[in-house]
Amino acid sequence: MNAHSLYIETYGCQMNVNDSQRIVAMLSDDRYQLVNSPVEADLILLNTCSVRGGAEEKVYNRLSNLCSLKKINKQLVIGVGGCVAQQEGEQLLERFPLVDLVFGTHTVHLLPGMLQDARHGIRRSETEFFDTEQRRDLFPATRGEGRGSQFVTVMQGCNNFCSYCIVPFVRGREVSRRAEDILEEIERLVAAGVVEVVLLGQNVNSYGIHQDGQPSFAQLLRQIAALDGLQRIRFTTSHPKDMSDELIACYADLPKLCSQVQLPAQAGSNAVLARMNRGYTREHYLDRINALKQARPGITITGDIIVGFPGETEADFEETMSLVEEVRYADVYSFAYSPRPGTRAADFTEELSKHEKQHRLARLIATQRNITLEINRSFLHTRQEILVEGIGKHPGQLSGRADSGKTVNFSGEPALIGHLVPVVITAAYQNSLVGELI
Numbered sequence: 001m002n003a004h005s006l007y008i009e010t011y012g013c014q015m016n017v018n019d020s021q022r023i024v025a026m027l028s029d030d031r032y033q034l035v036n037s038p039v040e041a042d043l044i045l046l047n048t049c050s051v052r053g054g055a056e057e058k059v060y061n062r063l064s065n066l067c068s069l070k071k072i073n074k075q076l077v078i079g080v081g082g083c084v085a086q087q088e089g090e091q092l093l094e095r096f097p098l099v100d101l102v103f104g105t106h107t108v109h110l111l112p113g114m115l116q117d118a119r120h121g122i123r124r125s126e127t128e129f130f131d132t133e134q135r136r137d138l139f140p141a142t143r144g145e146g147r148g149s150q151f152v153t154v155m156q157g158c159n160n161f162c163s164y165c166i167v168p169f170v171r172g173r174e175v176s177r178r179a180e181d182i183l184e185e186i187e188r189l190v191a192a193g194v195v196e197v198v199l200l201g202q203n204v205n206s207y208g209i210h211q212d213g214q215p216s217f218a219q220l221l222r223q224i225a226a227l228d229g230l231q232r233i234r235f236t237t238s239h240p241k242d243m244s245d246e247l248i249a250c251y252a253d254l255p256k257l258c259s260q261v262q263l264p265a266q267a268g269s270n271a272v273l274a275r276m277n278r279g280y281t282r283e284h285y286l287d288r289i290n291a292l293k294q295a296r297p298g299i300t301i302t303g304d305i306i307v308g309f310p311g312e313t314e315a316d317f318e319e320t321m322s323l324v325e326e327v328r329y330a331d332v333y334s335f336a337y338s339p340r341p342g343t344r345a346a347d348f349t350e351e352l353s354k355h356e357k358q359h360r361l362a363r364l365i366a367t368q369r370n371i372t373l374e375i376n377r378s379f380l381h382t383r384q385e386i387l388v389e390g391i392g393k394h395p396g397q398l399s400g401r402a403d404s405g406k407t408v409n410f411s412g413e414p415a416l417i418g419h420l421v422p423v424v425i426t427a428a429y430q431n432s433l434v435g436e437l438i
């Protein structure tokens with residue numbers, strides 16, 4: 001059997017990155033080798049994201065370009081997966097006659113069979129949702145390969161239905177993976193040389209709460225931390241309403257848990273939080289932040305903010321600004337609100353003008369940039385353990401991540417990639433730190 005070449009483009013969150021890694025591993029069994037350019041490929045896959053407005057248009061434009069490659073390579077197979085595929089399904093096949101297959105967020109495992117059909121001219125769209133028990137067997141798992149840091153999916157889906165968000169519609173309800181499967185996967189990864197795992201899920205901190213017999217997320221963290229050889233644990237994303245005292249206590253008790261947490265606030269005004277259906281108040285959010293800071297002094301906190309949600313007044317926005325200053329985020333992923341068709345907020349009428357949204361967003365970004373730089377400078381002259389992730393942007397440089405999640409660049413040999421090394425921080429910039437190997 002001849003080898004095939006696979007080109008895959010991944011958009012959106014780490015869940016999609018993890019799905020793409022799983023696809024590459026799964027298709028390597030069918031002798032697909034990864035290539036860096038669509039022109040070299042005989043299979044092109046787009047793993048799409050629909051969280052931001054205009055996502056479908058971007059996918060359509062990209063597909064139009066890629067389909068033109070079929071004029072040069074008649075054997076080329078083109079597939080679309082991820083959240084846009086989940087939403088659009090058959091319509092993608094109708095709109096793009098040169099697309100061969102469409103797979104959803106629950107049907108990645110069907111890909112090998114769909115590819116075989118595609119090679120015989122059978123075009124398929126598979127976007128059904130699987131029920132809870134079936135899905136527990138379908139969780140993406142790595143092959144126990146790799147070194148350095150690896151993603152490990154612990155749960156998928158979301159039950160929260162924030163009024164602006166499409167995720168519950170394209171990823172389905174929350175399902176937690178069996179704890180024994182997670183522990184077994186991490187043991188295999190550690191045996192292969194992995195020193196850090198990043199636990200993934202749309203709401204990792206609601207892990208286990210809908211399934212009898214599963215540990216809570218805090219209990220799972222303690223079981224993972226007890227595994228010999230594993231040195232670091234991170235997780236993302238957390239929901240403020242599920243950030244329990246039990247979970248916060250892990251930051252006090254588990255040195256392997258990195259000093260970093262991502263806790264999206266989305267807004268600082270209770271009126272806006274209620275319209276967003278976030279399920280917590282500003283006071284609750286700040287209480288959780290303060291508890292985290294007490295449990296792990298110096299913890300870096302990153303957040304997500306949506307600016308210009310429908311009906312957001314100037315006073316509401318000022319509350320968001322004051323929240324940002326009070327929390328002192330290490331970084332904030334901030335966006336101007338844009339409606340997602342199919343969500344409740346898409347029907348909200350008090351939409352702000354584009355100009356007003358951009359003006360508020362620019363103010364928020366400017367404030368946060370100052371805070372980020374101050375925090376980055378606080379690392380100057382400190383010693384940090386860096387997990388080396390790869391080659392840096394400049395010749396002879398390596399790039400890695402500190403316990404805080406900060407990116408650190410320093411001179412060193414590529415043989416250090418995948419290892420933890422001590423570095424002293426010598427310069428601090430807006431987006432990264434520079435250090436020297438000790």
Ligand code: SF4
Nearest residue numbers: 158160161162165167
């Ligand atoms: S918690 Fe809200 S924002 Fe996050 S995935 Fe669920 S619905 Fe979307």
